[in-house]
Amino acid sequence: xxxxxxxxxxxxxxxxxxxxxxxxxxxxxxxxxxxxxxxxxxxxxxxxxxxxxxxxxxxxxxxxxxxxxxxxxxxxxxxxxxxxxxxxxxxxxxxxxxxxxxxxxxxxxxxxxxxxxxxxxxxxxxxxxxxxxxxxxxxxxxxxxxxxxxxxxxxxxxxxxxxxxxxxxxxxxxxxxxxxxxxxxxxxxxxxxxxxxxxxxxxxxxxxxxxxxxxxxxxxxxxxxxxxxxxxxxxxxxxxxxxxxxxxxxxxxxxxxxxxxxxxxxxxxx
Amino acid sequence: xxxxxxxxxxxxxxxxxxxxxxxxxxxxxxxxxxxxxxxxxxxxxxxxxxxxxxxxxxxxxxxxxxxxxxxxxxxxxxxxxxxxxxxxxxxxxxxxxxxxxxxxxxxxxxxxxxxxxxxxxxxxxxxxxxxxxxxxxxxxxxxxxxxxxxxxxxxxxxxxxxxxxxxxxxxxxxxxxxxxxxxxxxxxxxxxxxxxxxxxxxxxxxxxxxxxxxxxxxxxxxxxxxxxxxxxxxxxxxxxxxxxxxxxxxxxxxxxxxxx
Numbered sequence: 001x002x003x004x005x006x007x008x009x010x011x012x013x014x015x016x017x018x019x020x021x022x023x024x025x026x027x028x029x030x031x032x033x034x035x036x037x038x039x040x041x042x043x044x045x046x047x048x049x050x051x052x053x054x055x056x057x058x059x060x061x062x063x064x065x066x067x068x069x070x071x072x073x074x075x076x077x078x079x080x081x082x083x084x085x086x087x088x089x090x091x092x093x094x095x096x097x098x099x100x101x102x103x104x105x106x107x108x109x110x111x112x113x114x115x116x117x118x119x120x121x122x123x124x125x126x127x128x129x130x131x132x133x134x135x136x137x138x139x140x141x142x143x144x145x146x147x148x149x150x151x152x153x154x155x156x157x158x159x160x161x162x163x164x165x166x167x168x169x170x171x172x173x174x175x176x177x178x179x180x181x182x183x184x185x186x187x188x189x190x191x192x193x194x195x196x197x198x199x200x201x202x203x204x205x206x207x208x209x210x211x212x213x214x215x216x217x218x219x220x221x222x223x224x225x226x227x228x229x230x231x232x233x234x235x236x237x238x239x240x241x242x243x244x245x246x247x248x249x250x251x252x253x254x255x256x257x258x259x260x261x262x263x264x265x266x267x268x269x270x
Numbered sequence: 271x272x273x274x275x276x277x278x279x280x281x282x283x284x285x286x287x288x289x290x291x292x293x294x295x296x297x298x299x300x301x302x303x304x305x306x307x308x309x310x311x312x313x314x315x316x317x318x319x320x321x322x323x324x325x326x327x328x329x330x331x332x333x334x335x336x337x338x339x340x341x342x343x344x345x346x347x348x349x350x351x352x353x354x355x356x357x358x359x360x361x362x363x364x365x366x367x368x369x370x371x372x373x374x375x376x377x378x379x380x381x382x383x384x385x386x387x388x389x390x391x392x393x394x395x396x397x398x399x400x401x402x403x404x405x406x407x408x409x410x411x412x413x414x415x416x417x418x419x420x421x422x423x424x425x426x427x428x429x430x431x432x433x434x435x436x437x438x439x440x441x442x443x444x445x446x447x448x449x450x451x452x453x454x455x456x457x458x459x460x461x462x463x464x465x466x467x468x469x470x471x472x473x474x475x476x477x478x479x480x481x482x483x484x485x486x487x488x489x490x491x492x493x494x495x496x497x498x499x500x501x502x503x504x505x506x507x508x509x510x511x512x513x514x515x516x517x518x519x520x521x522x523x524x525x526x527x528x529x530x
Contacts, residue, residue: 114437114440114444117444117446118440118443118444120444121443121444121445121446127445136444136445136446137446138430138446216433218430218431218432218441227345227410228410228431230345230346230349231345231410231411232411234348234349234352234372235349236346236349236353
């Protein structure tokens with residue numbers, strides 16, 4: 001008579017104590033570093049730039065969220081077109097994704113800003129139109145470049161996610177009599193997003209770290225503010241260390257927010 | 271926390287490397303890595319040419335030191351000097367009280383006024399009244415940027431800061447800014463180009479303010495390198511006296527850039 005085998009389940013290691021010796025040493029080193037940074041470096045400029053830094057962080061976040069949200073809205077049809085679209089549409093979507101993913105973002109941004117932006121200026125019709133006050137500014141070009149980039153990368157992620165939803169689930173939905181749109185809205189899209197969410201977290205963090213590029217076309221984000229601090233105080237390490245810390249905090253918050261989102265989506269029984 | 275630790279450790283390693291003493295065999299002369307014609311710009315083969323490059327050759331020959339032209343990004347050129355990545359800045363840097371808090375300067379070796387240029391067909395001059403409501407472009411970390419912030423910031427609609435003057439000129443031609451302020455000679459070089467001829471014209475020099483615009487262009491040096499400063503000052507005097515300075519200048523300019 002054979003014994004009934006217990007199901008093998010994964011048991012996560014218990015949260016270990018913070019007070020293990022090697023952790024204490026690491027914490028002491030960290031505290032020492034922070035102390036050295038505070039004691040030996042110059043931070044007297046911080047209060048003067050405080051307001052501008054907060055404004056800069058706001059601009060960075062605005063750039064990140066606006067481009068990520070709009071970019072994602074474009075990514076869904078891009079992914080869908082590649083999976084089920086008619087041939088020409090699928091090719092167009094694939095071509096777009098390859099083009100954007102195959103060239104540096106900085107190049108795209110400068111092509112848009114210095115290329116397209118200068119081209120606009122040559123047409124008096126555009127220059128005298130109501131759009132010109134916007135087109136002569138820098139942020140629309142920064143927004144467009146970041147948004148297109150996010151759309152292309154996420155389009156590729158969504159293509160994989162759409163293709164990876166098990167056929168059986170879609171067939172079951174069809175058997176229930178769901179129409180194409182209902183099926184997409186209730187089953188296909190939510191399942192694809194759920195599959196793509198861990199990747200989306202990483203991609204959004206990458207997007208955050210792409211935002212400083214817009215500073216090269218005179219959009220004032222937190223990176224541009226820090227550059228100004230460097231130029232006006234002739235300090236190098238202090239502002240850059242602060243910038244690193246700011247991006248680390250923003251990344252931490254992003255990852256945490258996405259984790260909450262992931263936890264809200266039920267995983268079992270799906 | 272681990273990430274923070276890692277970045278802190280990297281930063282520490284980087285700063286230790288930067289503060290290691292440089293072995294002084296030859297003088298590293300820092301010039302702005304961005305083209306700044308006609309003073310210093312790379313030619314088609316990547317070799318640095320221009321008035322200032324010839325001036326460096328003449329000066330180092332006179333001072334009997336071996337010099338190597340080292341391009342450094344303009345916005346980091348003063349930290350590069352103080353951390354000994356370079357030994358002197360000969361990059362059209364104005365002598366200003368603000369900069370003198372951090373570095374030392376030789377005597378001036380040229381002095382030209384700052385000017386404002388704008389699109390053809392628009393009539394305004396280089397005064398706060400003239401620039402009212404306009405978008406003004408400047409290069410970061412320049413005396414023109416400081417001047418614009420003090421005199422024009424209250425009246426203009428926006429001051430845009432560019433990494434290089436070249437980008438400000440591009441945006442002026444593209445109509446994204448209404449005017450740009452910079453050293454007259456650099457602006458003249460742009461106005462003489464095809465693009466500059468087509469779009470823009472000078473709107474006049476700005477009212478002088480030595481406190482901000484500085485007392486001319488000097489060689490930037492570390493404050494402790496007093497011997498080097500004396501050496502360069504003597505060399506500037508010598509090339510002025512023996513005609514080398516005038517001979518170099520004649521190739522590039524039709525007036526005396528040394529100023530009064």
